[in-house]
Every structure is written in C-alpha cells, then in structure tokens.
Amino acid sequence: MLRPALRRLILLLMTVIAASSLLFVLIHLGGDPIDGFVAPGSSPEVRQQVRDRIGLDRPLTEQYGVYIWRGLTGDFGESWRDRQPALAAVLARLPTTLGLAGVAIVIAVVAGVSAGIMSALPWPGPIQAAVRLLAMVGQAIPSFWLGTLCIFLFAATLGWLPASGNDGWRSVILPAFTVAAYPGSVLARIIQASMIERSSRPYVTTARGKGLRERTVWIRHVLPNAVLPALGFMGVQAGFLVGGTIVVESVFAYPGIGRLALQAATERDLPVLHAFVVVTVLLVSAVNIVIDAVSRGIDPRQRQRSTPGLGAAPG
Structure with missing residues (x-):
C-alpha cells in the first residue's frame, strides 16, 4: 500500500511542477506580463513600480524558483490586478x-x-x-x-x-x-x-x-x-x-x-x-x-x- 501511495504522490508533484512550468513559460513568452493589467501609455516609472511590487524585477531564475515553491506550498500570493489572495x-x-x-x-x-x-x-x-x-x-x-x-x-x-x-x-x-x-x-x-x-x-x-x-x-x-x-x-x-x-x-x-x-x-x-x-x-x-x-x-x-x-x- 505504501509504494503505490508514494508513487502517486511523486507523480502528483511532477504533474504540478510540469503544469506550473508550462504556464510560467507561456506567460513570459508573450512579452512583458504587466501589459495585461497596466494601462496603455503608462510612464516607465509606473511600469517599474508595478514590476517591483509583483517581483518581476528579480532575475528570471529566481522568479521561477519562488513561483514553483509557492505552487508546492499553496501560497500563490496576491492577484497582480486586484491585489486579492489568488x-x-x-x-x-x-x-x-x-x-x-x-x-x-x-x-x-x-x-x-x-x-x-x-x-x-x-x-x-x-x-x-x-x-x-x-x-x-x-x-x-x-x-x-x-x-x-x-x-x-x-x-x-x-x-x-x-x-x-x-x-x-x-x-x-x-x-x-x-x-x-x-x-x-x-x-x-x-x-x-x-x-x-x-x-x-x-x-x-x-x-x-x-x-x-x-x-x-x-x-x-x-x-x-x-x-x-x-x-x-x-x-x-x-x-x-x-x-x-x-x-x-x-x-x-x-x-x-x-x-x-x-x-x-x-x-x-x-x-x-x-x-x-x-x-x-x-x-x-x-x-x-x-x-x-x-x-x-x-x-x-x-x-x-x-x-x-x-x-x-x-x-
């Protein structure tokens, strides 16, 4: 009983990581992620403030590591748009x-x-x-x-x-x-x-x-x-x-x-x-x-x- 349960748990973790990684890549491939919720024509200062607030100012590898860890722990942070818990x-x-x-x-x-x-x-x-x-x-x-x-x-x-x-x-x-x-x-x-x-x-x-x-x-x-x-x-x-x-x-x-x-x-x-x-x-x-x-x-x-x-x- 223990071995099948462990196999299922490992498969579940791998599925979560794979699905999360694919989503991360798709979001970043489409350009700057903040374009979806920052008003068009916003000044560079405003855009940088938004990037700093949601953590997009960090290196991409660090963003990915934090992102995967949050997915595994259930702490997804706040919505980028309305700042409510995701x-x-x-x-x-x-x-x-x-x-x-x-x-x-x-x-x-x-x-x-x-x-x-x-x-x-x-x-x-x-x-x-x-x-x-x-x-x-x-x-x-x-x-x-x-x-x-x-x-x-x-x-x-x-x-x-x-x-x-x-x-x-x-x-x-x-x-x-x-x-x-x-x-x-x-x-x-x-x-x-x-x-x-x-x-x-x-x-x-x-x-x-x-x-x-x-x-x-x-x-x-x-x-x-x-x-x-x-x-x-x-x-x-x-x-x-x-x-x-x-x-x-x-x-x-x-x-x-x-x-x-x-x-x-x-x-x-x-x-x-x-x-x-x-x-x-x-x-x-x-x-x-x-x-x-x-x-x-x-x-x-x-x-x-x-x-x-x-x-x-x-x-």
Missing part, C-alpha cells in the same frame, strides 16, 4: 464550478449509459438508429457552438431558460447540458462497443445455454462487465471537463473558476492562473483516485494485480 479567488468560485460539473456528470452518465445500452441491444429499430446518430452528432459539435445554439433556441427564442448568470437551478441546465454533450456521447459509444464485444464472450454463451432469457443475459451478464471501460473513460474525461467548463462558463457568463481563469489569462494574471492550474491538477488527481478505487472494488482482478503475491501462479 487562491481565495479560485476557491470562492470553486463550488459553483463543482456544482456545474456534478450536474453535467450526472447528465452524461445517465444519458450516455442509457443511449449506449439502447444502441447495443440486438433489437434494431428507428429509436436505436436515432440514438446512434445523436451520439455521433454529440461528439462532433464544439461546445461553444452548442452553447450558442442552446442560448438562441431555449433562452432567446422560447424563453424557457435564462441565457446567462447563476440565478438558481434553472441557470445550471443549459451550461450543464452543453458540458455533458461530448462526454455523454463518447460514453454511449464506449458502452455500445463494450456490450457488443462482451455479448459473444464464453460466459455469456454459457448463460444463454442455461436457458436464461435474452433480456436477463444482457442485464445480468453483459452490462455489468461493460461498465469498467466506461469508468476508465470518466477518469480520463475529468481533465477535459475542466477545459470544457472554461469555454462553457464564458459562453453562458457563468461565474465559476473556468470564467475566472479565462479572465486571468486575458489579463495575464499569473498568480490566479497558477492557483487555478494547481487546484485543477489536484481535483483531477482526486477524481482519478476515486475512480481507480471504484474500479478495483468492482473488478477483483485489478485488486490482485495491485497486491504483491496475489498474481496468477506461473504455469
């Missing part, structure tokens, strides 16, 4: 984004699993064809285009739902649906392919040979074994959900960390962006740990592979 700004908006992501995950799982099952069952019909078509379309449509279409149709034209903001549960529906469209569509196709592949396995043939009804065979023997690939996909998708929320929160003016990160990127506010990156890495890592634990609980073979001495005996 981590506090991210954490203040984190619950809003987590709520949006939670609703989106529920929609993606329910719709994706249902669509995957319907499209894999050996009883073809027009509904099955429509579900498969929707899954293909959901993968192809960019989230910003889908979000704009939802605003035009359900907010501007029909007036059913608000177009922006965070005013109660009705404001979550359109952004959550937009975020869920892509992962739900991919999940549907994974479930479909996994169920079709497992429907010809020997244990399924044995179940049919015992006289079980076809519906029972699919529900009891095919579906449970088709879930594991979907769990792995959701772990990988956790990182993409964060990227999706940045676009979707901007389209719907949703006050989460995605919109905050986009504003910080526009203003080149490195402390806020740094806090966002590290918090995101920690969240994605936590989600993957939970999914990995669930996968091991469902599939005993994974527990055996991860436990020394419990592997298969040599033949």
Whole structure:
C-alpha cells in the first residue's frame, strides 16, 4: 500500500511542477506580463513600480524558483490586478464550478449509459438508429457552438431558460447540458462497443445455454462487465471537463473558476492562473483516485494485480 501511495504522490508533484512550468513559460513568452493589467501609455516609472511590487524585477531564475515553491506550498500570493489572495479567488468560485460539473456528470452518465445500452441491444429499430446518430452528432459539435445554439433556441427564442448568470437551478441546465454533450456521447459509444464485444464472450454463451432469457443475459451478464471501460473513460474525461467548463462558463457568463481563469489569462494574471492550474491538477488527481478505487472494488482482478503475491501462479 505504501509504494503505490508514494508513487502517486511523486507523480502528483511532477504533474504540478510540469503544469506550473508550462504556464510560467507561456506567460513570459508573450512579452512583458504587466501589459495585461497596466494601462496603455503608462510612464516607465509606473511600469517599474508595478514590476517591483509583483517581483518581476528579480532575475528570471529566481522568479521561477519562488513561483514553483509557492505552487508546492499553496501560497500563490496576491492577484497582480486586484491585489486579492489568488487562491481565495479560485476557491470562492470553486463550488459553483463543482456544482456545474456534478450536474453535467450526472447528465452524461445517465444519458450516455442509457443511449449506449439502447444502441447495443440486438433489437434494431428507428429509436436505436436515432440514438446512434445523436451520439455521433454529440461528439462532433464544439461546445461553444452548442452553447450558442442552446442560448438562441431555449433562452432567446422560447424563453424557457435564462441565457446567462447563476440565478438558481434553472441557470445550471443549459451550461450543464452543453458540458455533458461530448462526454455523454463518447460514453454511449464506449458502452455500445463494450456490450457488443462482451455479448459473444464464453460466459455469456454459457448463460444463454442455461436457458436464461435474452433480456436477463444482457442485464445480468453483459452490462455489468461493460461498465469498467466506461469508468476508465470518466477518469480520463475529468481533465477535459475542466477545459470544457472554461469555454462553457464564458459562453453562458457563468461565474465559476473556468470564467475566472479565462479572465486571468486575458489579463495575464499569473498568480490566479497558477492557483487555478494547481487546484485543477489536484481535483483531477482526486477524481482519478476515486475512480481507480471504484474500479478495483468492482473488478477483483485489478485488486490482485495491485497486491504483491496475489498474481496468477506461473504455469
């Protein structure tokens, strides 16, 4: 147990350092970082005062060392623009984004699993064809285009739902649906392919040979074994959900960390962006740990592979 935990910790630290380093390079490659929040035409004296205040007067190597240390210790300093604690700004908006992501995950799982099952069952019909078509379309449509279409149709034209903001549960529906469209569509196709592949396995043939009804065979023997690939996909998708929320929160003016990160990127506010990156890495890592634990609980073979001495005996 100690060795896998230590391996995960080292991998997490390396990921934080790599992501932080990439952000540092990108911010400094674009020119002077203070150009994002200092008024155009400011005097050289004013610009130098700002550089002195935020530490940009130091050598670049020293800036980088302090920057990485702050990322590892959680002390990101103050926002370069409004002088508020950077981590506090991210954490203040984190619950809003987590709520949006939670609703989106529920929609993606329910719709994706249902669509995957319907499209894999050996009883073809027009509904099955429509579900498969929707899954293909959901993968192809960019989230910003889908979000704009939802605003035009359900907010501007029909007036059913608000177009922006965070005013109660009705404001979550359109952004959550937009975020869920892509992962739900991919999940549907994974479930479909996994169920079709497992429907010809020997244990399924044995179940049919015992006289079980076809519906029972699919529900009891095919579906449970088709879930594991979907769990792995959701772990990988956790990182993409964060990227999706940045676009979707901007389209719907949703006050989460995605919109905050986009504003910080526009203003080149490195402390806020740094806090966002590290918090995101920690969240994605936590989600993957939970999914990995669930996968091991469902599939005993994974527990055996991860436990020394419990592997298969040599033949």
